[in-house]
Amino acid sequence: MVVSPVSGPVVVRVDHVTKKFTVRKDNSLKERIVHAGRRGRAHKQEYTAVDGVDLEIHAGTTVGLLGPNGSGKSTLLKLIGGIVSPTSGSVLTRGRMAALLELGAGFHPDLSGRENVFLNASIMGMTPAETTARFDEILEFSGIGDFIDTQVKFYSSGMFVRLAFAVAVHTDPDVLLVDEVLAVGDEAFQRKCMERIQRFRSEGRTIVLVSHSASQVQELCDRGIVLKDGAVVFDGDVNDAVSALRDVLEGRRVGDTAAHDSGKPIEITRIEVLDAGGTARDVVPAGSPMRVRIHVQAKQAQPTWDMGFSIDTPTGQMVLASNTERLEVALPALAAGESSIDFTIESANFGPGQYFVNANVWPGVPEQTHVMWQGTRFTMEHDDTSIGTVAASISVA
Structure with a gap:
């Protein structure tokens, strides 16, 4: 197991964690009625999203989770955030954690942006008084403006994520979990988010980031973890992680160099x-x-x-x-x-x-x-x- 060289305490420990899901093949109501009561698992399939992962994350580090679609990045982040429980193994964390895992997660569509700010902040452990004290900062950071009193079901995807990110970064988290949300929003807002993450890094906070952008991971992270089929295939320097990701995407074993083809002159x-x-x-x-x-x-x-x-x-x-x-x-x-x-x-x-x-x-x-x-x-x-x-x-x- 590779750990960060930072000497801070361990804030996340993932100990041989496996997460399995049951995927149904009979998706329609008619198929489920026909198959009801039948024994066997012919109409169910077990899928392993995370397979025996071991890792430790130290305080003050910024870690990028990389991998192709379906590699288990988002599931691992949800396991760390306590959104889902492991099938086996254990996940231990310490400190206040803010998780920005899905677009608008924790938002109620029939509530206004203002009401959702208080709802979301309370889910993340803030009191109403703390939220009130920081509300103006949250509103300014999000750039929502007068739409703050509009029901969020009328928000665009960019407005959703801007408000959700603004709440997350103002909850004073010790650990911030971010899943691909920096891909949403205009360039100015993405830059604002990255600047805030850089500020968090300088303050010694811990960030775990899922991104498909290798350049973004290289800019923000000091450690990279590459997953394939739910398992960790690389854990170490972020530049080496980007190289390992490319090996995975091109179907090579991580670290392999191009084999000499004896058939070529x-x-x-x-x-x-x-x-x-x-x-x-x-x-x-x-x-x-x-x-x-x-x-x-x-x-x-x-x-x-x-x-x-x-x-x-x-x-x-x-x-x-x-x-x-x-x-x-x-x-x-x-x-x-x-x-x-x-x-x-x-x-x-x-x-x-x-x-x-x-x-x-x-x-x-x-x-x-x-x-x-x-x-x-x-x-x-x-x-x-x-x-x-x-x-x-x-x-x-």
């Missing part, structure tokens, strides 16, 4: 990122030159061959790609054995964050192409003056 064996002087780098200053060195193994000599590379974000978005054909470069004849080729990027103007490097090689015919995915990764250094996928020098006149 040329195989890529390794990829390196170097600076202009040829020194290996895993951190590259924005705007500096960098080299991508691709190592290959040829089974026999090749009179003609080509090579290419691409650079992706953690979510798989390509930010740069090229190859010798596009560059109109004819590589010299390749001798049998090991060789390497460098692609030089004169100015690496990528935005801040982590990137993965892929490469491919082929001897004359594309059908013989060998590809190495995520052969290496690097992080772009930045000065916090800009964000995005492109780095540029900016001045104000």
Whole structure:
């Protein structure tokens, strides 16, 4: 079991927890009447959403739960929040917990926003006097305005989540559980939420976040947990967790590198990122030159061959790609054995964050192409003056 390096006390302990659900196959009333009284489980199926999970979360850490749809992320968060009980195992928590798990959870559709603020806050352990004292802050943060006295059944999804999040973050929680709600709302509100989470982090509070956004998890979290089929397949550094998530999404075992295909006449064996002087780098200053060195193994000599590379974000978005054909470069004849080729990027103007490097090689015919995915990764250094996928020098006149 991997635990956070933070020395604070354990605020969440999940001890060999399994959660199973029974899924009915006879969904209509007619089918249930026909099957009523029949023995056996032919019309029921047991589904394991969380399978033997062990983990500890220390105070003051921000943990991201990652995984494909159906991997058990939301169920695990509900188990931590006490919304559902485990089939086996135990979940122990300490401190006040605020859970923002579903859109409008805890809201009554026939009550106004104002009434739901008091209802939701009471569910989270606040007294009416405490809620009254913080009501104006909650209203301002949510941006609901005059709609606060409108029944919430008339709210848009964005209004729902803004008000729910505003209540959750003003209950003074020790542990905040957040499930995908940061994907709702406009960009300004999402930024406001992320700023509040950053403030919580600086105050030493604990946050457990479920998100499909790898960049969001990298920005907010200091630890990543990846789930697949209800089980933890990775628990550790958040950047390594994003890499593990990509392995899961692409059907590979976590940590596996691309296997050499003995059927290809040329195989890529390794990829390196170097600076202009040829020194290996895993951190590259924005705007500096960098080299991508691709190592290959040829089974026999090749009179003609080509090579290419691409650079992706953690979510798989390509930010740069090229190859010798596009560059109109004819590589010299390749001798049998090991060789390497460098692609030089004169100015690496990528935005801040982590990137993965892929490469491919082929001897004359594309059908013989060998590809190495995520052969290496690097992080772009930045000065916090800009964000995005492109780095540029900016001045104000």
